Amino acid sequence: MKKSLTVPAAAALEKQKQPSRVAGFLKAILAVVWKDLAAELRSRELLSAMLVFALLVILIFNFALELDLPTRRSVTSGVLWVTFAFAGTLGLNRSMAIEKDRGCLDGLLLAPVDRSAIYFGKAISNLVFMLIVEAIVLPAYSLLYNTNLINPGLIGVTILGSIGYVAVGTLLASMAVQTRTRDIMLPILLFPVAIPVLLASVKASEGFLQGLAGAEIMPWVNLLIVYDVIFIAVAFMTFDSVVEE
Amino acid sequence: MIEVRKLVKRFGAKPVLRGLDFTVEEGEFVALVGPNGAGKTTFLRVLSSLARPSLGKVSIAGFQLPSQAAEVRRSLGVVSHLPLLYGDLTAEENLRFYGKMYSVPELRDRIEQVLELVGLSARRSDLVRTFSRGMQQRLAIGRAVLHDPVVLLFDEPYTGLDQEACDMLDKVLREVAGRGRTVVMTSHDLGRVQDLASRFDVLAGGVIAASTTPSGLGSQNLLDFYRQALAPGVGRLI
Numbered sequence: 326m327k328k329s330l331t332v333p334a335a336a337a338l339e340k341q342k343q344p345s346r347v348a349g350f351l352k353a354i355l356a357v358v359w360k361d362l363a364a365e366l367r368s369r370e371l372l373s374a375m376l377v378f379a380l381l382v383i384l385i386f387n388f389a390l391e392l393d394l395p396t397r398r399s400v401t402s403g404v405l406w407v408t409f410a411f412a413g414t415l416g417l418n419r420s421m422a423i424e425k426d427r428g429c430l431d432g433l434l435l436a437p438v439d440r441s442a443i444y445f446g447k448a449i450s451n452l453v454f455m456l457i458v459e460a461i462v463l464p465a466y467s468l469l470y471n472t473n474l475i476n477p478g479l480i481g482v483t484i485l486g487s488i489g490y491v492a493v494g495t496l497l498a499s500m501a502v503q504t505r506t507r508d509i510m511l512p513i514l515l516f517p518v519a520i521p522v523l524l525a526s527v528k529a530s531e532g533f534l535q536g537l538a539g540a541e542i543m544p545w546v547n548l549l550i551v552y553d554v555i556f557i558a559v560a561f562m563t564f565d566s567v568v569e570e
Numbered sequence: 571m572i573e574v575r576k577l578v579k580r581f582g583a584k585p586v587l588r589g590l591d592f593t594v595e596e597g598e599f600v601a602l603v604g605p606n607g608a609g610k611t612t613f614l615r616v617l618s619s620l621a622r623p624s625l626g627k628v629s630i631a632g633f634q635l636p637s638q639a640a641e642v643r644r645s646l647g648v649v650s651h652l653p654l655l656y657g658d659l660t661a662e663e664n665l666r667f668y669g670k671m672y673s674v675p676e677l678r679d680r681i682e683q684v685l686e687l688v689g690l691s692a693r694r695s696d697l698v699r700t701f702s703r704g705m706q707q708r709l710a711i712g713r714a715v716l717h718d719p720v721v722l723l724f725d726e727p728y729t730g731l732d733q734e735a736c737d738m739l740d741k742v743l744r745e746v747a748g749r750g751r752t753v754v755m756t757s758h759d760l761g762r763v764q765d766l767a768s769r770f771d772v773l774a775g776g777v778i779a780a781s782t783t784p785s786g787l788g789s790q791n792l793l794d795f796y797r798q799a800l801a802p803g804v805g806r807l808i
Contacts, residue, residue: 349673356670364658367697428652432713434620435654436671437644570581570621 346439353438357446361420362453371419375458379412380465387469397470402530405466405474406523409459409483410490410516416454417494418511420447421502430502434568444564448495455487478533478542485549486526489556493518496560500567525549571596571721571752572617577626579612586612588776589626594769596720599753601767603760603796608773610756614725617754618648631720644672647714647722651729653706654713657699661690661709664698665716672717680716688712688742704735711742722746724755728762736762764792772799 365371386404390397424430424447433443463483467474494515501510525548532542574592578585586609594600604610615621616628619639628635631645648654655664662681669677685691688708698706707727714722727743728736736759743766747753757763763770764784770792772780780799787795 352673353671356667359670360656360659360663360667363663364656367658423656427657428650428654429656431620431648431650431652432654432668433671435618435643435646435648436668437640438671439640570615 350439350442353436353442354446354449357433357443358450358453361447361450364423365450365454371416371423372454372457374419375412375416375454376461378415379408379458379462382408382411383462383466383469394471398472398534399531401466401470401472401474401534402527405462405483405530406486406527408462409455409487410519410523412458412462413451413455413487413490413494414512414515416458417451417491417498417515418501418508420451420454420495421498422507425502425507430499430568440565440568441561443568444495444499444560447499448491448560451495452487452491455491456484459483459487472534474534476533479530482526482529482533482546482549485546485553486522486529489522489526489549489553490519492553492556492560493522496556496564496567499564503568522549522552525552571598571631572754573627573629574617575627577613577616577628578624579609579616579621580624585624586776587616590773590777592771592778594752594754596752597750599747599766599768600755601763601770602754602756602773603758603763603770603792604756604773604779605800609776610773611725613773614648614650614723614754614756618646618723619643644717645720647717647719648725649707649710649714649722649727650725651727653698653710655698655706655709658697660695660697661685661701661712662694664709665712668713669716674717684712684716687715687745689738702735703730704732704738707731707735707739708742711739711746715746720751722751722753724753724757726756726758728757728759740766760792760796770795772796774800 383404390400390404421430424433434440436443463474466472494511497514497518498511501507501514504510525545529542529545529549532545572592572594574590577587577590577592579587590613602610602613612621616623616635617630619635619642622636630642633641633645635642656667659667662685665681665684666677669681674680682691685694688711690705690709690712693701693705698709701709711727724743727739731739740762747766755763755767769781769783771778772795780795782795
């Protein structure tokens with residue numbers, strides 16, 4: 326005889342079908358990352374804009390800084406981080422504009438997941454785009470400036486700095502995209518808040534390139550780590566309020 | 571299914587919804603009509619948890635807003651005049667993405683069913699940016715019903731569609747609503763709304779100013795009722 330399920334049994338069965346909160350959270354993050362990477366693989370509009378801009382900046386600096394080799398080495402970290410910061414801003418703006426223009430941001434916010442999963446998904450894909458640009462810019466810079474930038478310390482700082490920049494940038498981009506002047510608004514909001522991460526990245530990169538002792542570099546690296554942790558935590562706590570009307 | 575009491579929504583000091591009361595029973599198809607700026611879109615954004623109510627009580631499928639927003643969102647499917655779809659993904663990829671966001675079980679089979687429902691099975695592998703406006707809107711309906719929600723909210727779904735696309739959308743809407751779902755739709759197209767809905771509410775000045783059913787219209791058409799409801803000096807017709 327076929328038995329019908331009681332209401333609590335049906336509810337329990339329904340609950341079994343739904344993934345746990347953590348699994349659902351991780352699944353939503355992966356879905357957003359997959360969606361961003363798949364769309365970018367087709368259009369290539371975000372990466373190509375960031376990359377062309379970054380390569381043009383280092384090319385212009387190459388002509389502008391007619392300097393001897395030691396002086397060039399001393400400005401390398403500054404030029405690199407100016408390039409990464411501006412190219413990163415382009416990418417952050419475009420990444421959120423894609424969501425806003427066709428109403429897709431609403432589509433994301435309508436999903437029954439913790440909204441911070443959307444933030445983490447967007448931040449991870451923004452970080453991937455920024456790291457791809459950096460992976461191309463570093464060898465290009467090495468060639469143009471005749472400086473070896475393939476240095477594990479510098480690569481570590483580049484990753485830590487990019488995490489901090491993207492963590493705060495994604496949060497502020499989701500705020501700026503709601504305004505009419507979003508293209509102007511993001512740099513105005515982002516650069517003052519990103520000063521600690523840019524300063525620490527420039528100083529730590531310079532330390533690694535000039536072969537300074539670990540004791541001189543570590544305070545800047547520690548500052549980067551603390552900045553990354555603080556801003557990821559702040560974004561986790563505030564993203565929901567930032568995107569809600 | 572939907573219960574709203576004394577809802578107030580302000581943007582800064584400007585109130586858009588002013589103590590709105592609204593109730594929808596399970597399976598009802600309510601058309602929300604009203605002039606531009608009456609607060610229809612704002613009201614639907616509050617119902618869909620995209621905007622936080624300033625004051626008042628909102629409950630959908632037994633869950634309260636804003637405290638149980640995730641549960642409310644699981645019960646809702648939303649279609650607006652924007653498609654909420656990614657142009658650089660195919661129709662199938664868009665549905666797969668939203669299916670993952672909603673943790674839809676047996677997603678592959680469900681995508682098949684939904685593409686069949688909205689008549690886009692043959693275009694499943696085409697990029698959405700190559701779709702006409704009408705096809706995008708049909709896929710948007712597919713996205714909204716993918717997780718089988720009990721309540722559907724449509725905000726001006728006919729915007730920008732030609733006659734043929736509107737007819738096709740009507741067909742999909744009838745099929746979707748015919749499955750016992752509760753529907754709330756805003757529209758300026760009174761002729762189409764009159765054929766589809768089981769209740770008509772006029773939203774004006776941030777409150778429901780008038781409400782009727784097809785049988786309550788009698789010999790009037792919806793346009794006459796609408797004009798009467800918005801005529802100066804006329805009180806609430808509920």
